[in-house]
Amino acid sequence: MFYETLKLAVQAIRRNALRSFLTLLGIVIGVSAVIAMVTIGNGTTAKVKQELAKLGTNVLFVRPGQWGPGRSSATAKPFNTRDIAAMREQLRGIRAVAPLAQQSVTVVYGNESRSTGTIGTDSSYVVAQDWSLWHGRNFLDGETRSGQAVCILGKTVRDQLFGGEEPIGKRVRLSNVSCEVIGVLEPKGESGFGNDRDDVVLIPLRTYQRRIAGNADVNRITVSAEDGVDTSKVQADIERLLRERRGISAGEEDDFGVADMKQIADTQTATTGILTILLGAVAGVSLLVGGIGIMNIMLVSVTERTREIGIRLAIGAQESQVLMQFLVEAVVLSLLGGTIGVALGLGLASAASAGMKIPFVFDPGIVAIAFAFSALIGVVFGYFPARRAAQLDPIDALRRE
Numbered sequence: 029m030f031y032e033t034l035k036l037a038v039q040a041i042r043r044n045a046l047r048s049f050l051t052l053l054g055i056v057i058g059v060s061a062v063i064a065m066v067t068i069g070n071g072t073t074a075k076v077k078q079e080l081a082k083l084g085t086n087v088l089f090v091r092p093g094q095w096g097p098g099r100s101s102a103t104a105k106p107f108n109t110r111d112i113a114a115m116r117e118q119l120r121g122i123r124a125v126a127p128l129a130q131q132s133v134t135v136v137y138g139n140e141s142r143s144t145g146t147i148g149t150d151s152s153y154v155v156a157q158d159w160s161l162w163h164g165r166n167f168l169d170g171e172t173r174s175g176q177a178v179c180i181l182g183k184t185v186r187d188q189l190f191g192g193e194e195p196i197g198k199r200v201r202l203s204n205v206s207c208e209v210i211g212v213l214e215p216k217g218e219s220g221f222g223n224d225r226d227d228v229v230l231i232p233l234r235t236y237q238r239r240i241a242g243n244a245d246v247n248r249i250t251v252s253a254e255d256g257v258d259t260s261k262v263q264a265d266i267e268r269l270l271r272e273r274r275g276i277s278a279g280e281e282d283d284f285g286v287a288d289m290k291q292i293a294d295t296q297t298a299t300t301g302i303l304t305i306l307l308g309a310v311a312g313v314s315l316l317v318g319g320i321g322i323m324n325i326m327l328v329s330v331t332e333r334t335r336e337i338g339i340r341l342a343i344g345a346q347e348s349q350v351l352m353q354f355l356v357e358a359v360v361l362s363l364l365g366g367t368i369g370v371a372l373g374l375g376l377a378s379a380a381s382a383g384m385k386i387p388f389v390f391d392p393g394i395v396a397i398a399f400a401f402s403a404l405i406g407v408v409f410g411y412f413p414a415r416r417a418a419q420l421d422p423i424d425a426l427r428r429e
Contacts, residue, residue: 051325052365054318055405059369059398060376062308062315067377069304070389076296078387086123086259087156088288090249090266104283106245109233111273115249119265121257126156127233128248129241135229136201137189144185146202146229148236154213156252164196164211167232175234177207182226183215205239207231259288308394312401318365319405322358326410351415358410359403366402370395 092104107127115125126149133146147153150172154160162183171178179202186195195209216225237244253262263286270284374390381388 047325048361051321052318052361052368054321055315055362055365055402056318056369056372058312058315058318059366059402060373062312062398063370063373063394064376064380065307065310066304066394067374067389067391068380068384068386069300069307070391071377071381071384071386073297073300073304074389075386076300086253086255086257086289087158088251088253088259088263088266088286090251090270090284090286091247092284105274106247107249107284108244108246111270112246112249114269114273115251115266118269119251119262121254121262122251123254124152124155124250124252126150126152126250126252127246128153128250129233129236129246130248131241133203133229133240135185135189137198140189142185142188142227144182144227144229146231146236146240148231148233148241150233153230153250156250158252159216160214162212162214164209166211167230172232172234175232175238177205177235177239178210178232179207180211180213180230181209182213182228184224184226185229186212202229202231203240205231205235207235263288315401315405318402319362319409322361322406323409323412326354326358327412355407355410359406362402362406362410363399366399369402370399373398 090107092106109127112125112127116122119125129148130145132143134141134143135146151167151169154166161180164180166180167178170176179200181189181195181200189195189200190198195212198209199206200209201207213226213228213230231240233246251262251266253259266286267282270286271282274283276282374395378388
């Protein structure tokens with residue numbers, strides 16, 4: 029019985045192939061949009077997790093002002109080298125404490141120049157960032173203390189300024205500072221946020237403060253804990269020490285922020301997760317539009333086939349059989365659109381993931397939900413036209429031309 033109903037439904041769809049195609053197009057677009065958006069969102073989340081994991085789970089970042097949107101650090105008191113010394117002396121379980129002061133500076137060699145991020149720091153920077161040198165050496169303690177004009181280049185800067193020439197021992201100009209190149213950092217490529225991590229120049233902090241920034245400020249501190257050490261305890265120790273050094277009384281809000289990689293990763297993951305849900309919800313609206321299209325086309329089909337319905341009812345067909353036939357037609361259209369939409373959505377997501385250089389994260393759950401939702405739309409939006417067809421009076425239906 030069901031097989032015959034399904035066969036009649038397929039025949040009816042094939043008789044009006046173009047109209048059926050235009051009807052299921054709404055379902056195809058809706059399902060493919062939902063799957064593509066959610067898959068791309070999941071890939072973005074996975075990429076963020078991968079990039080943050082590369083920085084290590086034992087790294088903490090300290091900055092003036094509180095972390096979070098709308099909480100500016102511009103008015104907060106910056107750190108200084110005495111804060112760095114105190115942290116190195118008093119904190120336990122610490123592998124490295126690296127000061128950072130940074131701004132964009134034009135670096136020049138011969139006829140080549142490039143505007144790049146210049147970081148004033150010391151030899152602890154590469155340790156805290158788990159970075160190694162590709163060529164050359166790190167800063168010596170004497171160079172850092174005396175503020176000598178030496179620098180370490182990122183690979184992007186090295187390639188643009190020197191091409192195939194060996195940079196070690198050559199001198200480049202940073203703003204008005206002529207410094208000797210003593211090393212080249214190992215390439216790290218782009219971060220998950222689109223930043224070129226190799227587009228950087230490192231110079232001793234004192235050199236940066238005296239000859240580029242013109243002040244003794246430290247804008248950020250990176251702290252690397254030893255393996256196996258609880259970063260939450262290190263974070264509490266940093267907060268206690270800095271509150272004491274900055275004269276913050278009990279009950280007063282901190283004028284600095286300390287965040288470990290887990291907190292940053294959780295925040296980024298939650299943000300991308302919310303965006304994925306919003307994108308999926310927006311795409312889901314097109315599924316409803318596709319459902320309205322199915323209801324509209326089925327109503328037209330009922331009107332066109334009124335005489336056929338009347339004949340079936342007159343020769344003994346039950347109302348439930350007529351209702352089932354039109355309902356099956358709507359569900360078949362929806363499932364066909366859902367199948368094509370799933371394939372198209374996964375194809376679009378795969379192409380977009382390759383273009384955006386993010387992982388392709390296949391989620392069978394969202395595929396099943398999108399497919400089931402397309403079938404549900406067929407039932408919900410196909411029921412009213414099917415019921416209208418089943419309730420036609422046979423005599424009135426036979427009178428219609």
